[in-house]
Amino acid sequence: MGCRSAKVLPSQSDIKNDPKKKRYVSVMQSLAAFAREREHQEELKKNKGGWFSTKTKSMVAEVKQQEEKQETYTDKFDARVTARYHIKALIGRGSFSRVVRAEHRSSRRPFAIKMTEVDAPQAREVCAAELAVLRRVNHPNVVRLVEVFQCPRRVYVVLELATGGELLDHVISRGHYTEQDAARALRMVLAGVGYLHSLGITHRDLKPENLLYYHPGVDSRLLVTDFGLATFGGAGTPGRSKSPQSGEVTGTSSSCSLRTTCGTPEYMAPEVVLRKAYTCAVDMWAIGVIAYILLSGSMPFEDDSKTRLYRSIVRGKYSFRRNPWPSVSNPAKDFIRALLESDPGRRPSAQQASRHPWILATTGGSSSRNLHRSVSRNLLRRTPRNSSRTKSAADRSISKQLVPVLS
Structure with a gap:
């Protein structure tokens, strides 16, 4: 059998009895400790010079690259x-x-x-x-x-700059969401739209993507944005007439209706789909669609076929059957019915809608049940097929494009 050499350490009794051995062991222990400390410092130095420096160089290079791109982009702006x-x-x-x-x-x-x-x-x-x-x-x-x-x-x-995100993204990010939360958002929308209508302005493209929170906090105000399709007229302002070229309100007349067919299909009012003259009541229809989405996470009118979509809008065909509608209060459903009225003359104005019992009620008139799970699940389910949440604002709105008249 082979053998291998090994170090034999002195026993404790030998060290105690021999002062030389005691000093020797003390020196060796000091040397070993010094060697370990030096090895540790070398390892730290190695790590600092290796991984850390590599990461730092990468970060510096990335920032520099971003700055270069940003400077190139900035140069396109006016001085x-x-x-x-x-x-x-x-x-x-x-x-x-x-x-x-x-x-x-x-x-x-x-x-x-x-x-x-x-x-x-x-x-x-x-x-x-x-x-x-x-x-x-x-x-x-x-x-x-x-x-x-x-x-x-x-x-x-x-x-x-509104940094709080879109209305529906704000709903999804919440852990608790009730009818009171939906009513609070709609109160702010009605306040903004009512103000616009008082100035004789019709937005014509109201939808959740154009409603942004000013900051991410729960107490943030909600902003009506994107006025690319907005116009003066349609709000009962006298002394304006329609231009024969564009169909918009430009001159002086007792008529203040609009005719240009524009907006996002799922939020279009029946009179717009039918190419009839319309007023700011089209914005109230759109708010009704938004209210339906806020309380269910689903669209009242949605179809891959534009013809079937327009037909369902004209007929006003929607339902309160699917989840979570059984958990939604009757006053909330009544609010939606009032806005999704096919006859624009019977729709409430923004001021009238803001005085609806469900909007005014903080308790009692609306359900306090947590709707977050059902609403967010429906929202997330429909996001991939919803073109309006994946395309740019200019692409997802129909501007001055005629829609076939439906029987």
Whole structure:
């Protein structure tokens, strides 16, 4: 059998009895401790110079690359804009426009800047109409215009930045959601829309994607945004007439109705689908659709076939059968029925809707049952097929496009 050498350590008694051995062991222990400490320091140094430095270099390179991209993007902006605002990131894109997040260089406050290319006549018309509305409005529940920079080929519109997200995303992110929460959101929508109607402005594209919370907190105000299809008229304002070219209100007449077919199909009122003259009551129909979604997570009118969709809208065919409707109070359903009235003359105004018992009630008139699970599940189920949540605002709205008249 083979043998192997091994170190034989002195016993404790030998160390105690022999001072030399005692000193020897003490020295060896000190050397071993010093070696271990040096090895530990080398390992730390190695880690710091290896993994840490590699990560740092990667982070520095990434930041530098982002800065280079941002500088290239910033260079596309007018010098007057970049002198006052620091461009942060692209947050939205449409057919004619881009929206960026920006920071005021002196106050450090965040803003949104919408840059519109106005070379095309349609883009110039949409931009002019939107600016005409934004310059008139000033309400806590309507997005606020800060300033405008006009160039020969571009228009830069600086708006207050809403960072709280879209209405439905806010619903999904909540852990507890009741009818009172839905009513609270609708109260703010009605306040903003009622203000617009009082100025003779019809939004024409109300939907959850255009309703944004100012900040993520539970006490945030809700803002009505995106006035690309908004117009003056249709709100009972006398002394305006319709242009024969566009069908919009422009001159002087007792008529103040609108005719341009526009909006997002699922939120269109029957009179718009039928290409009839219409008023601001189309916004109230859209709020009825939004209320239906807020309380169920589903659409009252939805079909992959546009023909079948329009037919169901004209006939006003929707139901309160599926979950969670059995758990929703009758006053809430009554509120929706009042707004999804096929006859626009019988729909309540924004002021009347805001005085509905279900909207005014904080307890008793509405159910306190937690609807979050059912509503969020339905919302998440319909998101992949819902084109309006995956396409840009310009692509998901029909502007000046005729819809076939349905029998």
